[in-house]
Amino acid sequence: MNGGNGSVPVGEELSHGLGEFLSEVSDCETLEIIALERLSGGAVQENYALDVHFSSGAMAGRHELVLRADAPSAVAASRSRADEFAVLKVAWEAGLKVPEPLWVCADDSLIGRAFYVMRRLPGDASGHRLVRDPSLDAVRESLVERLGEELARLHTIEPPHPELEGLPQPPLSPAHARIQEYRGYLDKLPEPQPALEWGLRWLERKAPVSDEVVLCHCDYRTGNYLVEQGELSGILDWEFASWSDPLEDIAWFCARCWRFGQWHQEAGGMGSREAFYRGYERISGKSITKKFISYWEVMATVRWAIIALQQGHRHTSGDENSLELALTGRMVPEMELDILMQIEAVKGEVFERAQ
Amino acid sequence: MRNSPDAAGLLHVARETLLNELLELLPEERRYAMRMAANALAIAAREAETGEADLVKELRLLSELYGENVVQAAGANLHERIAKMNKRFAKDIRDGIFDGACAQGVQALIMDQVRARLRISNPSYLRAAGLD
Numbered sequence: 001m002n003g004g005n006g007s008v009p010v011g012e013e014l015s016h017g018l019g020e021f022l023s024e025v026s027d028c029e030t031l032e033i034i035a036l037e038r039l040s041g042g043a044v045q046e047n048y049a050l051d052v053h054f055s056s057g058a059m060a061g062r063h064e065l066v067l068r069a070d071a072p073s074a075v076a077a078s079r080s081r082a083d084e085f086a087v088l089k090v091a092w093e094a095g096l097k098v099p100e101p102l103w104v105c106a107d108d109s110l111i112g113r114a115f116y117v118m119r120r121l122p123g124d125a126s127g128h129r130l131v132r133d134p135s136l137d138a139v140r141e142s143l144v145e146r147l148g149e150e151l152a153r154l155h156t157i158e159p160p161h162p163e164l165e166g167l168p169q170p171p172l173s174p175a176h177a178r179i180q181e182y183r184g185y186l187d188k189l190p191e192p193q194p195a196l197e198w199g200l201r202w203l204e205r206k207a208p209v210s211d212e213v214v215l216c217h218c219d220y221r222t223g224n225y226l227v228e229q230g231e232l233s234g235i236l237d238w239e240f241a242s243w244s245d246p247l248e249d250i251a252w253f254c255a256r257c258w259r260f261g262q263w264h265q266e267a268g269g270m271g272s273r274e275a276f277y278r279g280y281e282r283i284s285g286k287s288i289t290k291k292f293i294s295y296w297e298v299m300a301t302v303r304w305a306i307i308a309l310q311q312g313h314r315h316t317s318g319d320e321n322s323l324e325l326a327l328t329g330r331m332v333p334e335m336e337l338d339i340l341m342q343i344e345a346v347k348g349e350v351f352e353r354a355q
Numbered sequence: 356m357r358n359s360p361d362a363a364g365l366l367h368v369a370r371e372t373l374l375n376e377l378l379e380l381l382p383e384e385r386r387y388a389m390r391m392a393a394n395a396l397a398i399a400a401r402e403a404e405t406g407e408a409d410l411v412k413e414l415r416l417l418s419e420l421y422g423e424n425v426v427q428a429a430g431a432n433l434h435e436r437i438a439k440m441n442k443r444f445a446k447d448i449r450d451g452i453f454d455g456a457c458a459q460g461v462q463a464l465i466m467d468q469v470r471a472r473l474r475i476s477n478p479s480y481l482r483a484a485g486l487d
Contacts (some may be wrong), residue, residue, distance in 0.1 A: 192442040198448050198461075205454065288440040323392060325396060327395060327398075330398060331476070333473045334480050337484060340462065340466055343462075
């Protein structure tokens, strides 16, 4: 996995407990941790590039791995490492393009926090680079089509699922569940947000009945997948996976906020919406109802606005002094304008399946 | 009376110094932080230039919705009134008070608030949307 700019070495104490764990799970008495370096990115989780040489056992030889652990100041709202590992395992077994999950350690006494280990995949995940890389121009359409196919494969996984009992129960109405969740986040912030309340009230009044509730990634977007030599090499960051309406994932991928400035490329700043839908519809065998996508894109923009508010609050509350976080807080009216314009654009639209 | 240049004037010249004299001295990987700093100064300069004009207008619009007396009673000064009235406004929206006939007017008020904030934080975003 590409670490972006620079990596941070970690201390002895981490690699000591880790060595014992790896030795046990791989049934290999002697192994050498060749490298363990923090990869950049990930405010809630920390990823480490982990190179290990196993002297014997099923894993004999040298392996390039990733260790994913909670950041020391982990915040709520995302899955535990054990639940995320379970989701990744289910996705891997369903044949999705994801890093192979290897071992999970829910015991936080070994390295001080829960973690799991997966294989390291090659490729670049940087949204800013991917949407502008001229060497990808010839393959953009096939890439987003592939991303549509992968998402449709994920969405074939339905509740109940014996390996995913750690996930919150499937909601009766995914839309109403999200609205309640987002209002809860707003209530934890110090300032009132009339524009976001307006968006949420609109979402509440227009909430469609979901045709189905399936396993969703819930952060499926450019920046969370790897591209290696023009091909999709892996889908990452499963920390928000939940049972939800599949349209939520499709809309999140296409929402303006994840186009990294390439507004005309409606599928994640990477390619056309048509190609993304084509891949999705071919695998799912169902056609995507455009107006419900419009609904879930308003939801996506509200979600991103709340994330930006929370990031700004991390700075203003004094938790983490950061220019980037401070400026993110100041981006909120951009999303608010998008919400108002998105609502205006679908004014008069009849959501005939509305509750 | 204060000395010149004023806050906005100082922020403008500080920003120009960062961008025109210092940016080129930085290695490529540190320039992003410098550009962010320059952006922060630009936002602060626009906020200083605006003074309280945007807040005065916002309170006037809230007075049209809730009545002058209600807004006056909400606090001792502009900032207290803005804070208190927005809290009530947000709650009323959530409670569905504005679902009915006045929805268009309320949406226009919210649009006005958002535009005022964008004029300070990112006027080019507003221009790109054709709403300047």
